[in-house]
Amino acid sequence: MENQPIIEVKHLAKSFDGTAVLNDVSLQVKKGQCLAIIGPSGGGKSTLLRCLNKLESPDSGEILFKGENILSHTVNTNHIRSKLGMVFQSFNLFLNMNVIENCTLAQIKVLHRSKEEACQIAKKNLEAVGMLNKIEARPSELSGGQQQRIAIARALCMDPEAILFDEPTSALDPEMTVEVLQVMKDLASKGLTMVVVTHEMSFAKNVASEVIFMDKGVVAEQGTPEYIFEQCQNPRLKSFLGFSK
């Protein structure tokens, strides 16, 4: 079972008010893989990611999480979500709580851990992202980069099978982008399964194990970073990456 993909998407389609956003998208994410999804805005990247977590419901197609179709009505969505972490562009830390409460709330409510256990796990993960000295702080007192690192720790606390990153650095300045990307790089090297929608080409090039180029709701190109960034001759991809004149 070593080769069974954690996430498998088959022929996914989704449209908003008649506009097709996703059109027959298929892909696989294997354990330990870091999949980067790049492409122009409006290409369906974020929608795809949100479908994986059922924040959007697709019109047709299948999403298999460890072989189970999560789109069927009999599946416990909340259980699936607790196994698939999500990190948002706008951080979305709970504003009515401090850092440690942000990281323990779902552990206590969803995984039914005791408060002490949840605190311990939260501290371990906050240390991994370098935010252990801020556990009493409120989100409003923190910089964007710090908030995003805490959001990553919050997702890690659930011991997820995979984490979905929805443009995690798009709201950050270059310095903060570096600190968040460093955390993500560490996670990738530790073998965490990640799906990253990003505009950070350096991350896709150097950290990702596979890159998908999405345009107009379809997977236009797919392959290793070397293939996407150096060998591929797709004119749309080349113009997106700024190679063509």
Place this chain on the structure above:
Amino acid sequence: MNLFEQVGYLLSNYWLWFLEGLAATIILSVVGTIGGLMIGIFLALGSRIKIGKHDKWYNKTWKGFIRGFCYFYSTVIRGTPMMVQAMIFKYSCQGAGLNFNNVLTGIPVFDGWLIAGLVVITLNTAAYMGEIVKSGLNGISKGQIEAARSLGMTRNQSMFSVALPQAIKNSIPTIGSEWIVNIKDSSVLNVIGVTELYFMSNQAANKGYMFIASYTIIALIYLMLTLCTNGILHIAKIKLDGKKVSFPLFHYQKKAS
């Protein structure tokens, strides 16, 4: 007697009446506001119930019923005067054989009519609080709920742990002004015989035909009450923001020399 002598006369002879009225008004406004907020939260949640595409027909039915009821309740209560609601309540209860004269007899202030008044003001405030909480919830960014749901929390868990606390905190100023409205509007409950401040001052005024003096006294009392309420809200707001309490009124800025 001039106005000041009349005020002095009324206060020295009927101070207990004013005190009883004051007590009733405070009880009415505090219980009405807090009770109304509690019910209002459920009204707000009820009117936001989602009817899913795949719900069974009986789930669709009761969800639709709750939503319809919340909408109907808020429309009717906010669209009619509290004085009229109080009268309808009083006479319906009498028609059903419940006379508030016979409830809790012999206790000063806290009599049957106060109970009736509490019911009316609470049910009335609930409709307004429902709208306040609803708009508070609308102001919470969608990402907050999505983050909670993405961690596997249920719709109710995300609502009660994440969205509702933020919505109520953001609504504190509006909830506070609703409290101030209640302090003043509880006076209309005199029509069903609630012995609140206006009712008692009316009685005192009639004793010595000192109308202006009597109403001036309660006008000042109402003003003091609302000023105190403002102070309490000011402190509450600062405490909720996690800052140190200070009173801008009692501070003066040192001029830069």
